[in-house]
Amino acid sequence: MSRGENIANLVTIALGVFVAYHSYHSLKLGILISPGAGFMPFLCGVALMVLGIFWRIQAFLLKPSRHADRFHDAQVVEGTAETSAGLRPRVKLCLAFVTTLAYAFLFERIGFLLSTLVFMLGWQMLVERERWLKSIIITALCAAAMYTLFRYLLRVELPSNPLFS
């Protein structure tokens, strides 16, 4: 079991325990004629625990055979193996994540148009490392297009900048 899978497995079991407990205690299982709100979640929690344990057992059984390991590795299609090819991809992903998070944060606070501009600009410059002129052009065009589409063509209600209204 790789480290990632190990963590995922433990999380699953822990989640199962938590859900089962919460369902039993707070949500009530009800009686058979009228199962309560906790009935199905409880079953799900138990299922997660059982499946998690099963998963662990299977992974354990897989280990001893070297033949199985090679077979398993050969099945890896797109390379989950930790890329030793440098930090750059990881950093890129983190920057993308942060930029998107910033978008969510700013969306209602500074309005749709501004936050879209910030997002696009941030993405071009941080994630894609584009030159600043090209970034601005791309940003302006995309933002204008999206604005037209959503505000005028589809008439979707989007937050406007509170500083102006």
Next chain:
Amino acid sequence: MNIFDGIISGFFIALTPGNLLFAFLGALIGTAVGVLPGLGPAATIALLLPITYSIPSPVPAVIMMAGIYYGAMYGGSTTSILLNLPGEAASVVTCIDGYKMAQKGRAGPALGIAAIGSFIAGTVSVVGLTLFAPPIAEFALSFGPPEKFSLALLGLLMAVTLSGDSITKGLVVMVLGLLLSAVGIDPISGKSRFDFGVTELQSGFDFVTIAVGVFGLGEIAYNLEREGSVEIITTKVGQVFPKMADWAKSRLAILRGTLIGFFIGIIPGGGAVISSLVSYAVEKKISRHPEEFGQGAIEGVAGPESANNAASSASFIPLLTLGIPGNAAIAMIFACLLIKGVKPGPFLIVEHPDVFWGVIASMYVGNIMLIILNLPLVGVWVQLLRVPYGILAPVVILFTAIGSYSIANQAFDLYALIAFGVLGYVLRRLKIEAGPLPLAFILGPMIEGSMRQSLLMSGGSFLIFVSRPISFTIVGLFTLFVLGQVVFAVRRARRSPKIETAV
């Protein structure tokens, strides 16, 4: 009037220049909006419904709405294949093999076969509708809570076949999906579950947020991390259409998908999703090379796409004959008709034969229009993949974010979207197939709700699920299915004891 007179008169109505124009407009708008990730058919129709108010007569209005409905379904498949973004529940299954095909440079054939399959399924189903509508509608009524429960459970079981190598992990993902569907106010007891004091959680999650987050954003995150720039391979226009070999493989898948979709689609609620799942499972089981499924098997696109289109057409049946809308999009069309003074129901065919036959005839016409619109567009869509990922990725994120936001106009949904994106990324990295998650999420309420309703009806007895003929049949079917799986797994393990693949 008898059926043939009716259909002829219907065509006279549908083929007038005005109505043709409305059908075309509807199909065009529906496709255009349906292609936008995050906007499924119901949302599209909701957005465009007010436009139909200005159309005086009900016939063109409904023709346009039907066009929009179909168009949106076609559009949804497009984003599923190209960008791994399901437009709505019925397209999730298309993502599985469709997107893989796109990654291998076969986006054109995938889109093409989806369009062709949908056309055939839609047309056949409209014929079925024409000939058998009333008795089928009565059949649909006989599906009460126990039957819905068994059917939804069957669908869930079929979703396991989407889990790739490891069934255990697939089940974990599925249970996770079920739990996510439990977040929010429970309709049967009125209690709020798993909200941890966060008000926004009381309304639960929206399917679009989950599906688009896990599939679409997860995919983007995964791609960003790969070394080098991401080039989604494109092919020259020549290879844009399906090859003869593709067609040969898909022919029967389309036929089977159509039948499955038609019969399951008649049942109000969840028909299209379940039919696409059943179709996928059936194709995988019947196929001579099941290991291809999940890696880009064209039958995995042809079957489910046909199934969900057949189901969409079939869902008009309860509306036109009984006045019962089967899903959210049809409910909008229902509302549109009522506002125009036309009451869908058993008397529709008598009181407003022009509406009834006009709509049916325009469904034929609509299908033809869509295929004329879409096949040439396949080449255009494929070019979309040529857009540098540095621009495509953030634009997709923007679209999905806005789509998610506009569900409830709260920033919380944006954070939820990102969180599901993270989940999708994690699943992708762990090589766990995410398909069962959104599917279990959709089926969860149907399963839980129907189960509790059934138990209320039966006074606590579980026998109700087998004492009724239809439910019994379905339960029987999936017991056979499960037994079949077990036998198969045991045989496989016995044959090669050294290779202990996860079962």
Next chain:
Amino acid sequence: MKRILVSSIIFTLVAVLMVGGTASAQDKFPSKPITVIVPFSAGGSTDLLARAVEKTWPKYSPQPLVIVNKPGGGGVVGTEFVVRSKPDGYTLFLGYGSGHDVVMPHLQKMPYDPYKDLVAVSRLSIHSVVICTGAKSEFNSIKDMIAWAKKENKPVTSSVSTKAGAVDISITALGKEAGINIVTVPFAGGADAVTTLAGGHVMIGGGHPSEVMPHIKAGRFKPLAVALPERDASLPNVPTLKEQGVNVYTWGSIKGVAAPAATPKEVVDFLDATFKKVCGDDEFKKMMVDLDQPIMYQNSAAFAKFLQQAYGDYGKLIKDLNISIQ
């Protein structure tokens, strides 16, 4: 040099877009479309009422209505959304006075107060509760049903639209008052519940006239009773529960419009006046007849008072008959 030129052009464009895009709040109300939240699914009786209003509204107002369905929690989800939106008159709630406003607060804790957090704008209609049974059923009247239940000593199953809604309470009250066991099975809304009765999966079912009339006309349903103090105008041949010896009546599901509590009075009055005009419109009247929904307009103040009375009546009913949810 060129770079600076290009970028300043772009920035100017963008700035213009930014300023031009925001609607000025100084314009007269309404200066942009008004969102009406219907906290029930599309195609249901409340939704249809909303759409009939939406169609007529542009005749009397410069800005249209935009209907948005937000079903969930028996109506709570959509209503809460309105409670938390800006009190500027651009977000309204249609369906005020439904089960989740007049019944639910007596039975469970709500995330908002329907009377303090919302202001009544206008009453539009009242959807009474009609109790029906399948055409093939052996019951021909409420008396038949009660007699059967007492003789067989088995529960009567009934479909209802949502848990703790107006329909649910009316039928539960009927059961308690008559001394028989009625098990109410909640569904995802009126249409779903009525369809289940049409399929014969439950013995009786409750619904609103606009939901059950098509099935009655098709000969699929037999109406047994209506739960109002007096007969409903759209179903003149259906006796009330009182007439059949069961001393229970409810106000059904009241359908009105509400806005967040802090909305300015001028805005509320303007909206109220416009709704009044809509209710008097001939085209609207025709649509409502087609929908089997009575027009029962009341202005803001009268509606607020009426709601308090209905709320109190429901409370008394619940207390007297000892109704609760587990």
